Amino acid sequence: MTTALMANYGNPSLQFTHGKGSFLYTADEEVYLDFTAGIAVNCLGHCHPALVKAIQTQSETLWHTSNLFSNPVTERLAKRLTELSFADRVFFANSGTEAVECGFKMMRRYHYHHGNPQRQRIITLTESFHGRTLAPIAACRNPLHIEGFLVGDSGFDQVRYGDLQALADSITDKTAGVILEPVQGEGGIRPATAEYLRGIRELCDQHDLLLMFDEVQSGMGRTGHLFAHQAHGIEPDLLASAKGLGGGFPIGACLSTEKVAAVMTAGTHGSTFGGNPLAAAVANAVLDELTSPGFMPQVKDRSQKLCQGIDALAKAFPGVLKGYTGAGLMIGIVSAGSNAELLAALQQQKVLAVKAGGNSVRLLPPLNVSESEIDQALAALEAACRHLSQQ
Numbered sequence: 101m102t103t104a105l106m107a108n109y110g111n112p113s114l115q116f117t118h119g120k121g122s123f124l125y126t127a128d129e130e131v132y133l134d135f136t137a138g139i140a141v142n143c144l145g146h147c148h149p150a151l152v153k154a155i156q157t158q159s160e161t162l163w164h165t166s167n168l169f170s171n172p173v174t175e176r177l178a179k180r181l182t183e184l185s186f187a188d189r190v191f192f193a194n195s196g197t198e199a200v201e202c203g204f205k206m207m208r209r210y211h212y213h214h215g216n217p218q219r220q221r222i223i224t225l226t227e228s229f230h231g232r233t234l235a236p237i238a239a240c241r242n243p244l245h246i247e248g249f250l251v252g253d254s255g256f257d258q259v260r261y262g263d264l265q266a267l268a269d270s271i272t273d274k275t276a277g278v279i280l281e282p283v284q285g286e287g288g289i290r291p292a293t294a295e296y297l298r299g300i301r302e303l304c305d306q307h308d309l310l311l312m313f314d315e316v317q318s319g320m321g322r323t324g325h326l327f328a329h330q331a332h333g334i335e336p337d338l339l340a341s342a343k344g345l346g347g348g349f350p351i352g353a354c355l356s357t358e359k360v361a362a363v364m365t366a367g368t369h370g371s372t373f374g375g376n377p378l379a380a381a382v383a384n385a386v387l388d389e390l391t392s393p394g395f396m397p398q399v400k401d402r403s404q405k406l407c408q409g410i411d412a413l414a415k416a417f418p419g420v421l422k423g424y425t426g427a428g429l430m431i432g433i434v435s436a437g438s439n440a441e442l443l444a445a446l447q448q449q450k451v452l453a454v455k456a457g458g459n460s461v462r463l464l465p466p467l468n469v470s471e472s473e474i475d476q477a478l479a480a481l482e483a484a485c486r487h488l489s490q491q
């Protein structure tokens with residue numbers, strides 16, 4: 101395919117022209133079951149009627165004013181997010197990386213405001229992913245993401261995932277806070293234990309460090325809770341959200357307690373597009389669905405069905421599948437061979453998934469995926485396993 105797009109996405113060979121629910125269609129009506137959901141973005145599938153209606157209605161009312169002015173749609177979304185979480189205040193951005201950036205700025209500004217301008221360093225974990233702008237790539241230090249891009253260490257200290265003692269040892273009088281994903285995504289689907297999260301929370305409390313959860317991927321119902329950390333009763337000071345928040349429309353959010361938000365006085369931060377009425381209207385419609393009775397229990401039911409199926413296939417094809425990791429509908433199938441080959445074999449069976457670290461393939465179906473679509477995905481996975489085990 102000739103293209104005027106840059107080659108940074110590796111020039112994908114599949115092209116889709118339309119989507120409906122859990123399915124994507126090519127121009128000649130080839131159908132794929134979409135278990136990427138736009139990388140955990142299309143949480144209600146493609147062209148969900150309630151989201152289509154929300155964007156149609158809002159597009160005839162008010163698209164954008166910039167944040168020079170207030171509007172009721174964005175106000176309502178912020179209020180609802182605070183009512184549904186630990187947070188008291190919200191800053192809206194357009195993407196996950198911007199939501200994370202806002203949190204980094206707030207961590208540093210908090211200590212600056214309280215007379216400790218030297219407290220600028222932020223602790224991060226290995227195999228984490230927080231986005232692709234300069235601060236997040238410096239935070240994560242993935243060799244593929246930083247090569248040729250960084251100046252210095254940009255103020256981040258990285259410690260080994262899961263090692264609470266290493267984290268404690270890395271705290272100095274220059275540390276401002278800690279950021280982590282309650283369920284690591286890109287690095288391989290890896291849920292943090294409640295014990296680990298509690299240990300980090302306690303260290304942060306002891307040293308007056310701010311704790312930020314990056315729930316860009318694990319949030320918005322993905323694990324069967326609005327935010328993954330809510331399963332454990334451990335609360336952060338800051339939280340980054342994006343991906344599923346707009347159900348396919350770009351929007352990100354940095355949520356915060358009043359204590360931290362209090363330092364973000366007029367002029368400290370901003371975004372021209374962030375949280376515009378069009379984006380906020382879609383996000384409000386997403387929240388309507390996610391908070392409707394029975395929605396989260398259904399996510400858990402579907403998760404159980406999918407996981408049981410994968411487990412059975414891992415037992416039947418131990419040379420192909422090692423098993424799975426994950427929570428809710430954020431599932432990593434761990435390959436016993438090559439995850440790239442497993443992904444390609446699934447695609448041969450017309451099921452789309454996403455590669456992740458830890459030699460795994462991520463299944464991120466829409467949260468309203470049906471039982472029969474899960475059966476279809478499992479049948480495709482079985483066919484892919486059979487194919488790979490015969491090689």
Ligand SMILES: *Cc1c(COP(=O)(O)O)cnc(C)c1O
Pocket residue numbers: 194195196197198200229230231232281285286314315316317318342343
């Ligand atoms: C995708 C992702 C990001 C970055 O989001 P963008 O919208 O691509 O900027 C940040 N953190 C996590 C955990 C993610 O999964």
